[in-house]
Amino acid sequence: MSLESVIIVGGGMAGFTTAKELRSRGFDGQLAIVDPEGLPYDRPPLSKDYLLGNRSGDQILLSAAAWFEEQGVDVVTGRAVALRPDDGVVVLEDGRELAGDRIVLATGGAARRLDIPGGSLDSVLELRSRADADRLRGLLRPGIRLAIIGAGLIGAETASSALTLGADVTLIDPIDPPLVPAVGPELAGRLHRMHTDRGIGLVTGIPTAITVDDAGHHIVMDTGGTIDADLVLVGIGIVPETALAASAGLDIDNGTLVDEHQRTSHPRVYAVGDSSRTRRADGTLLRRAEHWEHAMNTGTTAAASLLGQDLPAHGASWFWSDRHGVHVEGVGSMVGEGSVVVRERDGVPLASFRLDPDGYMGGCAAIDGGLTVRAARRIIDRRILVDPAQLADPDIDLKKLAR
Numbered sequence: 440m441s442l443e444s445v446i447i448v449g450g451g452m453a454g455f456t457t458a459k460e461l462r463s464r465g466f467d468g469q470l471a472i473v474d475p476e477g478l479p480y481d482r483p484p485l486s487k488d489y490l491l492g493n494r495s496g497d498q499i500l501l502s503a504a505a506w507f508e509e510q511g512v513d514v515v516t517g518r519a520v521a522l523r524p525d526d527g528v529v530v531l532e533d534g535r536e537l538a539g540d541r542i543v544l545a546t547g548g549a550a551r552r553l554d555i556p557g558g559s560l561d562s563v564l565e566l567r568s569r570a571d572a573d574r575l576r577g578l579l580r581p582g583i584r585l586a587i588i589g590a591g592l593i594g595a596e597t598a599s600s601a602l603t604l605g606a607d608v609t610l611i612d613p614i615d616p617p618l619v620p621a622v623g624p625e626l627a628g629r630l631h632r633m634h635t636d637r638g639i640g641l642v643t644g645i646p647t648a649i650t651v652d653d654a655g656h657h658i659v660m661d662t663g664g665t666i667d668a669d670l671v672l673v674g675i676g677i678v679p680e681t682a683l684a685a686s687a688g689l690d691i692d693n694g695t696l697v698d699e700h701q702r703t704s705h706p707r708v709y710a711v712g713d714s715s716r717t718r719r720a721d722g723t724l725l726r727r728a729e730h731w732e733h734a735m736n737t738g739t740t741a742a743a744s745l746l747g748q749d750l751p752a753h754g755a756s757w758f759w760s761d762r763h764g765v766h767v768e769g770v771g772s773m774v775g776e777g778s779v780v781v782r783e784r785d786g787v788p789l790a791s792f793r794l795d796p797d798g799y800m801g802g803c804a805a806i807d808g809g810l811t812v813r814a815a816r817r818i819i820d821r822r823i824l825v826d827p828a829q830l831a832d833p834d835i836d837l838k839k840l841a842r
């Protein structure tokens with residue numbers, strides 16, 4: 440079938456990149472992005488500069504409105520509620536129907552709800568969309584007691600930003616320290632201690648119920664105690680948005696299943712970003728990624744694939760996070776067999792490297808070590824064998840080892 444029109448459902452990083460790459464790779468047919476939130480915007484600032492008020496709504500747009508006009512990309516403000524993939528039709532909530540030769544699902548994820556009594560109260564906050572960030576920003580003020588359930592990447596970033604805005608913050612997580620799978624135990628410990636060093640209360644435990652009354656919210660803990668707070672934010676990960684894929688009978692398993700070309704189980708439908716999960720040709724399911732660069736990469740792959748072009752090579756996965764004035768990055772995976780080498784200075788861990796049992800690097804994470812992570816990425820992608828003693832030495836520039 441010729442490719443004359445593409446409908447992208449979801450205008451986050453993955454959907455936007457698909458559109459941008461289709462145009463830059465020469466597609467001149469009809470192109471539409473459907474999203475109830477209108478013009479595509481970037482999510483990482485929502486817990487950082489946007490929440491702090493340092494960047495405006497316009498400043499987090501992925502492109503200005505003029506770009507969409509110039510590129511002939513229609514932004515359709517609306518929510519898709521069903522697909523008829525055999526006809527290439529996307530049905531919107533208001534009854535409109537859009538038809539395309541191909542459909543790309545880029546629906547991202549919804550904040551995971553806390554499955555306990557009170558966990559879904561309207562007053563319990565989440566942070567996934569710009570509206571969520573606006574709501575939280577409107578409530579935050581000096582002295583307000585904010586309890587954040589979940590001290591992962593978004594919980595920790597939001598804690599840092601709320602503290603800067605003067606809130607009295609308590610972070611609750613069942614694990615101490617959290618984030619070990621992302622950055623390894625040493626860096627996770629250092630990052631977690633930064634919270635207490637800056638005056639954030641840390642509570643290790645599992646909330647079992649949330650109640651609300653005139654005095655505020657009360658979080659009942661499995662340890663028996665209760666945490667009182669004016670505001671409660673839940674940051675315990677996301678659930679991939681697969682309702683549309685389900686409506687079309689596509690294969691789903693914690694994400695819409697795609698092959699390495701981002702093709703779903705229906706030949707007219709592709710899926711990208713946080714909502715998609717790769718199933719290899721041999722049936723192996725990869726871990727579903729929930730990072731910005733992965734969203735961008737899958738959009739690029741989908742565009743190349745739709746146009747019948749060679750697929751781009753992306754290399755090891757990468758993420759970043761910012762909190763308390765430090766920048767964290769990770770590449771590859773810190774989870775797996777083998778050994779971990781820690782690079783320290785004066786007893787302070789700066790970077791961790793995971794070496795596979797055969798000695799090749801499988802993952803690296805660093806605090807304020809962007810250049811180290813960039814070199815590690817090259818070492819991982821090119822399978823360069825490096826000496827663990829040199830990895831551990833903070834005076835050796837990793838770039839030299841990556842040559």
Ligand SMILES: Cc1cc2nc3c(=O)[nH]c(=O)nc-3n(C[C@H](O)[C@H](O)[C@H](O)COP(=O)(O)OP(=O)(O)OC[C@H]3O[C@@H](n4cnc5c(N)ncnc54)[C@H](O)[C@@H]3O)c2cc1C
Pocket residue numbers: 448449450451452453454473474475476481482483484485486517518519520545546547548566567568593680683711712713714729730731732734757758759760761
């Ligand atoms: C607060 C926050 C901070 C983050 N910080 C970082 C960071 O520092 N580093 C990092 O690597 N990653 C970070 N991330 C993760 C990163 O933003 C995501 O991985 C990325 O946004 C995923 O892009 P996506 O396009 O797949 O999904 P999304 O960005 O979730 O976009 C999906 C879009 O689909 C739309 N949609 C859903 N259902 C429908 C429907 N039925 N019809 C039409 N449209 C629909 C939604 O409205 C949404 O706009 C952060 C995420 C958040 C929320």
